[in-house]
Amino acid sequence: MNTPAKKPATLPAYFQRRMNMESLLASRRVLRLVYEQGPLTQAEAARALELSQGACNLHFQRLEYEGLVHGERLQPEGRGRPRFRWELSRAQNATIGLVFDPPHLFVQLEDFAGQKALALETNLKMCRNHTDVAEKVSASVARAVAVAQERGLVVREVYAALPGVLDPLTGAVRRAVNFPALDGLDVQDLLRTKFQLSAHANSLGVAYYYGEAAEIPAHQTALVIYWDLGLGLVFGRNRQILTVQGGDARGRMLSELGHISIAADGPRCHCGQHGCLEAYAGGWVLLQRLAKFGVQTLEDLAQLAVTGKPGVDATIQEITRLLGRNLACALQMFGVTVVRVTGPLAPVFARGQAAFVAGLAEIIGAERAASLYVAVSNDVSDRLLRGATRAARHAYVYPDEFARLARVSSTLQGQHLAAG
Ligand SMILES: [Zn+2]
Incomplete structure (x- = not known):
């Protein structure tokens, strides 16, 4: 059904009295339910949310007034009240x-x-x-x-x-x-x-993350690696980004895992520390190491990787294996079952995927490493753009969750995160 959402000019007086029209917050739970499980009837919503049908009806009317949902009449009006099946107004x-x-x-x-x-x-x-x-x-x-x-x-x-x-x-x-x-x-x-x-x-x-999330089955915990100049890591489950709460009011996104030191005397990272995982495996390191092959940009790097040139290939195998070894601990800790790799260097990872799994196997054993579903994303830039609009959609439906996401890694910032 594709009824254009129109705001009724006026709402019944009883409605105005019973509902705070200034805030959508109260109806947010109902909106989330329709977003996740719709279309559904008022009775189904009432059961799921443990609310009365009357209360649900009020929320649905409110959301309809806002143009967010629309109801489809289920049966011809008999003596009883008409029943509706409510649906998110996706096209509006x-x-x-x-x-x-x-x-x-x-x-x-x-x-x-x-x-x-x-x-x-x-x-x-x-x-x-x-x-x-x-x-x-x-x-x-x-x-x-x-x-x-x-x-x-x-x-x-x-x-x-x-x-x-x-x-x-x-x-x-x-x-x-x-x-x-x-x-x-x-x-x-x-x-x-x-x-x-x-x-x-x-x-x-x-x-x-949201560019990949649609591809990740619900209830599976995923690690999305985005490989560009740096090394980005996002853990998520059920289309929600996992954070570590720690002592800060805002959750860290775990993206700073790339700036966790794996060798005290390792190379200097641009964050100021020594021996970060990123200082071994960031795209900027690959650019330096492969400069002798005339590589200047990430695009050059991606193109060169697929040629399988011996000197280049050895470097890729070495780095992806190191990634596998050093991410194994975090994968175990979060119960990750799906790894998706994206970003401009995704084609480089594809070349070293077997070495990545071999690196994992060194720590968690071949059987467990093989049970992980590792996939390299295609259409990287299209997914990134869709990911941004989907992130916005998610932020609209789950504003609290987004407000909790930290915006910066404490290591990169060189100081502790400001409290919420
Ligand atoms: Zn660093």
Whole structure:
């Protein structure tokens, strides 16, 4: 059913009295249920949430008024009350994903059914500072908002995937190593003040994770490795990113695993420490080690890897094996059963996949290593963009979960995370 969501002009007076119209929070549980398990009837919702049918009905009406769900009448009205089956209004609601992959900015508009409505690419090369970047962002978002309006889509949330070190509270870029023009860019604030849009700014890793999440069976714990200049690691389960709570109010995303020291006297990492896993296996290390083959960019590296050139191949085997050995402990700890590898260096990993499993086997045994499902992602950039719009959708339905995600690794920042 595809009824366009229209706001009724007025709501019954009893409804206004019984519901706080200022906040969607109370209806959020019902929205989540429809998002996860819909379509469903009011009776089914009432059972699942242990609420009365009357209360559920109120929430559904509220959500319908907001254009988030619509009801399908199940049987002709007899003497009793009509029964409805409620469904998420997927074709009427949308999110925007922003991916900053310097010097490119990708902007994508997608509805809740996953239909792409717009994809834009902007070059940020000429931008000197964050004000210039903000102008480009505004122009692209304005275009996306216009397309949404033309198509009758309500933009619920924006997710901005950013590289570098972000402010833990605001998500503003503190230091983007390879593209200083981003430094100081506060996307959340920009979108809120200029477009009245709710936005989340966080790492590229979140978008990479959601780009893969649809492929990961529910109830399986997955490690998503995104291999670019650095080495990103995200653990997730049931489309939710796992965090370590520790003593901080905000959960760490475990992405700092790449900056855990594996050898005290190891090479210096760009984070300032010695012997980080990333200082052995980050894309920047591979670029240095393979420079003699004329490799300058990650794209060069990916192309060279598939040729199987002997000197190159040996380096790839060595590094992927080291990755396997050093991630084995974390895989065991979180009960990981699925490993998905993405990012521009995914083709390089494909070349070394067997060595990765062999490295794992050195620690956890061949049988357990072989029982892991390891897959290398294809269509990496398309998945990243979809991942950003999906992250935004997820952030809209589960705002608390997103608010808990840390924005920066404490090791990278060189100090403890600011308390929530
Ligand atoms: Zn490091």
